[in-house]
Structure formats: C-alpha cells, structure tokens
Amino acid sequence: MFEQTAGEALIDILTEWGVEFIFGMPGDSINTLMEPLRKQDKIRFIQVRHEEAGALAASAYAKLTGKLGVCLAIAGPGAIHLLNGLYDAKLDRAPVLAITGQVESDLIGTDFFQEVNLDRLFDDVALYNQRIMSAEQLPVVANQAIRMAYTHQGVSHLSIPDDIPRFKVSRDAHRTNSLLVKSLPMPETQDLDAAVQLLSESGNTVILAGRGTHGARQELLNIAHRLKAPIVLTLPGKGAIPDDHPYCLGGLGLLGTKPAYQAMKEADTLVMIGTSFPFTGFLPKKAATIQIDSNPAQIGKRYPVDVGLAGDAGLTLRQLYERLSERTDDDYLIRCQERMQDWHGKMTRQGEEELLPLRPQTVPVLLQSILESNAIISCDVGNVTVWMARNFRVSQQSFITSSWLATLGCGLPGAIAGKLAYPDRQVVAVVGDGGFTMMLSDFVTAVKYKLPLVVIVLNNAKIAMIKFEQESMGNAEFATDLTNPDFARFADDCGGIGITVHTRDELINALPRAFSASKPVIIDVFVDAGEPPMPAHITFSQAKNYAIHLVKEWMADPT
Structure with missing residues (x-):
C-alpha cells in the first residue's frame, strides 16, 4: 500500500506538471527533498550561489516561457533570501512555486535552530501559502499550489517540515490530477x-x-x-x-x-x-x-x-x-x-559618436547589429534600463527585466534562466556595475553549467540613476560612488572569458568574439558616468533643480 515517500510523490507531481528546472541551494532542512530529486533524471537541479539568484532565475524562467518557475531553499536564512526574487514574480505576474524546508514537525514553535515563522513571512508575497502538516496532505496541496500559481499568475509557497518527506504515502493518497484548465474572459x-x-x-x-x-x-x-x-x-x-x-x-x-x-x-x-x-x-x-x-x-x-x-x-x-x-x-x-523617424535617427547617432569615455548608448546601438531576431535580452535595473529601452529596438527578441519591483541584480539570473530554457538562442545580460555586483557570484553558476551567455557591464563606477535623481531634486550627489573589481579578470578567474572595452572599436571587435564563445563571457565596458538619463521631455522643475544641484556642489567643494 505504501509505495513511495512523500518527497518522491512531490517530485513525481512536479514532473507531471512539466517542471524542467529547480533553482536552489541544498541544505539540512531540505535533504529529504534533495534525495528523491537526485534519484530522478527528468528535473534538473540548478545549484545557485545565493537563493535570491535562484528566485530571480525562477521568475525570469516563468516570464520567458510561461511555464512554472520553481525555487528551493532551506528554512530560516535560505527562505528569507528567496523573498526579493519572489516579489519580482508577484509584481510581474509570473507563475512561481517556492518550496522551503522547515524544522521537523515536533520542533515547530520551540524556537529551534533556524526556525522562522515562514507562514507569516510568505503571507504577503504568496497568493497560496501552506505549511504541510502530514505526508498524505503533500500531494494534493502541491497540485493546488501549482494550479493557483498558474491560474492567478503569481507565487505559491509550500513550507515542508524536514521529517514529512521521509514518510511513506500511498500513490493514491488524497491524489488530485495535474490539470490546468484555461478560459478567455470576454467583455459584455x-x-x-x-x-x-x-x-x-x-x-x-x-x-x-x-x-x-x-x-x-x-x-x-x-x-x-x-x-x-x-x-x-x-x-x-x-x-x-x-x-x-x-x-x-x-x-x-x-x-x-x-x-x-x-x-x-x-x-x-x-x-x-x-x-x-x-x-x-x-x-x-x-x-x-x-x-x-x-x-x-x-x-x-x-x-x-x-x-x-x-x-x-x-x-x-x-x-x-x-x-x-x-x-x-x-x-x-x-x-x-x-x-519617430527623427527620434530613431537621434538615438542611433548617440551610439555612433567617437567619444572617450564611451557614451553608454554605444552599447545598445552596437548590440543591435549582432543580436539575432530570436535572442533573449535580460536587462538589469538602473540607467542601463533607460539606454536599452530607448536605444535598442526590439524586433522579435525576448526582452525581460524587473518591471514593477525594479530590483537591482535581476540581469544575470535572468540570463541564466534564458540560456537554460533556450540553449540554442543567443542570450545577453545587459547590466550596470551596481546591479551586477549584487549577483556577480552567480557568474560561476553559468560557468559550472556551461552556459555560453554574454554579460555586458556598463561600468561607470556609479549608482548613476540615483546620482541623477539626487541632482534633479536639487541635492548634492552623495554615496553613489562605487569601487569595482576588474570584471574581465573576475570572469577569467571564474573559468569564463573576460574582455575589457574602452573604445567603440574595441566594443565592435568584442561583441562577435563574445557571442561565438563556448563559455560565459563578461564584457566590461567603461562608460561615461556623467551621461544623464534625461527623460524624453524635461520639465521646468527638473531643469531648475539641476541648476540648484550645481550650486550646491560648488558650495560643498572644500577647495
């Protein structure tokens, strides 16, 4: 009668729903889930270096494919790390299932090691949020969680105490089917x-x-x-x-x-x-x-x-x-x-100018000529979003970013998800130095899984959008300088390929080399930190405040 463990039943259900990847990190409170995951060959576990990257990758995978993104983390710190990526999925309406471990059932409520009230923690981000209470409950609740994520285009969360996946369950115990029925609403x-x-x-x-x-x-x-x-x-x-x-x-x-x-x-x-x-x-x-x-x-x-x-x-x-x-x-x-014809001409000319340091608009304009029509662009948040939104003209390419949460660091995890989902397509992450350094440790994830993606870093040693925001408010720039590593050397040290770019000609030569490589590549492009992401229409208030900012800068200058 008892033919499998609850953990094995969960993996079977995920397989039935067509789950291809689970992003996460192994750990003590999910070891009873990792073992049945290890024993099967239909779902690929992608080990990330930070759970936030796993959740962002799951969200990006769902945005790109329309399929369920899945991430897995231990109780306590691992679960907490998932939240930022899950909020990205919630606000951009991407179907994602988050599975977290929990301390064993008889230890819940005892303030045990790494015990966190996950029910409360995930209550806002998840539209379906359940703690598993018994082995027999897990299969039916897993089906319901996935169905809710798909139906409502959002996040479902299952908190599974560490002892429950070990228990045996009957294959037909409270079993529902993995069926999603869709409908198209019609106006009156x-x-x-x-x-x-x-x-x-x-x-x-x-x-x-x-x-x-x-x-x-x-x-x-x-x-x-x-x-x-x-x-x-x-x-x-x-x-x-x-x-x-x-x-x-x-x-x-x-x-x-x-x-x-x-x-x-x-x-x-x-x-x-x-x-x-x-x-x-x-x-x-x-x-x-x-x-x-x-x-x-x-x-x-x-x-x-x-x-x-x-x-x-x-x-x-x-x-x-x-x-x-x-x-x-x-x-x-x-x-x-x-x-619009005049505007396109202006945006193209911005990227064709031979200036040093490079104008950041050079990157999207030159990228335009090398990206294939089915390429995947994972754009990070910040000034880089401005340049890609204005100066790169999407034809048939897939373009993803963190639209509503606008979280820095989404670019690299999005590219990892894109290359896993579509290994035969060009994949590029266009990132600023601020966003990239938040998640750059997961460049080794791309190396580990042999994902030949390209990361283009717009390196201006600034949190440049915040610099402009401070100035447009009439304030002096404060705390926006960055101290960066040598990104190209970092790529080489990780086992990828690093290319440093200072001039337009160097970028022209770097792009075909990067997209023909068999390894992940970082192109470190040094760009002008003083290029403001001016809105298409400048208000009098913005112009006035920018002038006030210049006066404050002068007044604050100790010389």
Whole structure:
C-alpha cells in the first residue's frame, strides 16, 4: 500500500506538471527533498550561489516561457533570501512555486535552530501559502499550489517540515490530477458597443499597450491600422510589436521617447490595453479613455476611464475590429511617424559618436547589429534600463527585466534562466556595475553549467540613476560612488572569458568574439558616468533643480 515517500510523490507531481528546472541551494532542512530529486533524471537541479539568484532565475524562467518557475531553499536564512526574487514574480505576474524546508514537525514553535515563522513571512508575497502538516496532505496541496500559481499568475509557497518527506504515502493518497484548465474572459456586449461608439468619433487616438498584449500582436496591429492610431508601449509591453514598426512610438515616461510624450499630449482618445500604467502624469490630461484588461479590478484603478472592457486582449481586440469601420484620416499618425523617424535617427547617432569615455548608448546601438531576431535580452535595473529601452529596438527578441519591483541584480539570473530554457538562442545580460555586483557570484553558476551567455557591464563606477535623481531634486550627489573589481579578470578567474572595452572599436571587435564563445563571457565596458538619463521631455522643475544641484556642489567643494 505504501509505495513511495512523500518527497518522491512531490517530485513525481512536479514532473507531471512539466517542471524542467529547480533553482536552489541544498541544505539540512531540505535533504529529504534533495534525495528523491537526485534519484530522478527528468528535473534538473540548478545549484545557485545565493537563493535570491535562484528566485530571480525562477521568475525570469516563468516570464520567458510561461511555464512554472520553481525555487528551493532551506528554512530560516535560505527562505528569507528567496523573498526579493519572489516579489519580482508577484509584481510581474509570473507563475512561481517556492518550496522551503522547515524544522521537523515536533520542533515547530520551540524556537529551534533556524526556525522562522515562514507562514507569516510568505503571507504577503504568496497568493497560496501552506505549511504541510502530514505526508498524505503533500500531494494534493502541491497540485493546488501549482494550479493557483498558474491560474492567478503569481507565487505559491509550500513550507515542508524536514521529517514529512521521509514518510511513506500511498500513490493514491488524497491524489488530485495535474490539470490546468484555461478560459478567455470576454467583455459584455454593451461595453463593446460603448467602446465602438466612442472610437467612431473623430479625433486623435493613441494606444498604450502593456504586458497583456504579448501574444496578441496581430490583433493589436489590426486595430491600430483600423483606427490610424500610433502605439505606445509600456516597459513590460516592450516587444509586443517591433520597436521599428511604423505604428510604434516606443515607450512612455522617464524611459520613454519624445514622440510618445507628444502623442499623449495631442490625444483626444486613449485606448489602454493590458496595462495598469502607474505613471499617470504622462497620460493625457483630457482624453476619452477605454481600458481593456482581463482583470476587471485593474480597470480604472489608476486613471479615470470612460469605458472598461473586461476581457482577454486578443479576443477583445478581434471583437472591436469586427465592429469598427476603418478611418481615412491619417494626418495624426503620419505626424507621429515623422517624429519617430527623427527620434530613431537621434538615438542611433548617440551610439555612433567617437567619444572617450564611451557614451553608454554605444552599447545598445552596437548590440543591435549582432543580436539575432530570436535572442533573449535580460536587462538589469538602473540607467542601463533607460539606454536599452530607448536605444535598442526590439524586433522579435525576448526582452525581460524587473518591471514593477525594479530590483537591482535581476540581469544575470535572468540570463541564466534564458540560456537554460533556450540553449540554442543567443542570450545577453545587459547590466550596470551596481546591479551586477549584487549577483556577480552567480557568474560561476553559468560557468559550472556551461552556459555560453554574454554579460555586458556598463561600468561607470556609479549608482548613476540615483546620482541623477539626487541632482534633479536639487541635492548634492552623495554615496553613489562605487569601487569595482576588474570584471574581465573576475570572469577569467571564474573559468569564463573576460574582455575589457574602452573604445567603440574595441566594443565592435568584442561583441562577435563574445557571442561565438563556448563559455560565459563578461564584457566590461567603461562608460561615461556623467551621461544623464534625461527623460524624453524635461520639465521646468527638473531643469531648475539641476541648476540648484550645481550650486550646491560648488558650495560643498572644500577647495
């Protein structure tokens, strides 16, 4: 009757759900899970050097593939280290299962070694959070945890006391099946009619497309063509349509383009699709607004709307397309396109200048010429996000970052996950020196598992975005200097390949060498720390405060 241990049953369930990788570190309170994991050959355990990297990698894997990301950690410190990566998954709506050990059942509540109240610790980050109480409970709860992570696109957490995976369970003990049923929500007919009536009126229409439009590219382009409406992309929406498509105006906000800002100012009608854009100061002051989202709770959450359509983006756009007549007036669209052509030229010229130190924009502009159409770009957070959002034009590539949590250090774990998931595709992490040094120990993880990825470090010895933020507030720069190691030498010492770059020609030569290598590569690119990530539109307040900052710097100078 008792044919396997609870730990073996858990591994079987993960296998049935198609789990390919588990990111984590072994340790005492999960040894009873590591042993059945060792004995099978369908799931690959990826040993990271820090549990935060494991959780960030699991989140990135889920973002890239749509499959469940899984991370594993011991009780106490290991579980605590997972949290940052799990919050990234929560806020970017990536399905992730976190499994943590716990002290043995009879020791819970005794303040035992490494005992932490994991139920309370994970209560905010996890939409499903359970402590396993018995061996018979584990299989059914594991299925429920995975189903919840997929259904609600978020984090599930299982806390498993160390003794429970050893106990024997029957193969049919409280067993449910590993089945996920999906549905596509459809908006109400009267809401569709209201949207059609609003969109049938004359005026300038602009579309703001977010993460929810990934997978609905053709529907998005069809509706834009019918409305003669340019498309502005949020950062999570980057890649929903190619950046160089005639209808694309790039991003919005501090990372965005000037044509997108101008289009929003001139818009009479705004259509928001698959986004709950937080920076509402960049949206039109007065525009009739339609919002499409599969989650009704997101509609009108941050910005007032006239019509809400609660439905799947692709399905809803198809319904609208069938009901709308094609507009003939394309003056607004043409005006936006002309501005965007000028903007693209300006962004390209920024990366072509022969300056020393290099302008950071040189990296995305040269990267553009070598990345294949199916490459994976894992972009870290900081000024590097600005340069990649503005100066790199995504065509068919996959682009991931920490969009909502905006956590430094996400670049390298994202690249590791990308190369594991898609070993035949080019994978690059574009990182700043501040973010990279938070997670650089896991470069040896890429070496250990023979993952020929490329890490491009924009090295300016600064926490440069914070420097600019301090200055734009009129404050003197403080505590933003960095002391960096020799990143190229570090790569060599880890068993990878390191390349140091100071000039544009050196970078031109380094890129093909790096992407043809059979080992992980770090390209250490020294860039100008004084290049400000100026927003596409500079407000009077920002200019005024920057002038105040210069005066404060002068006053604070002891000489």
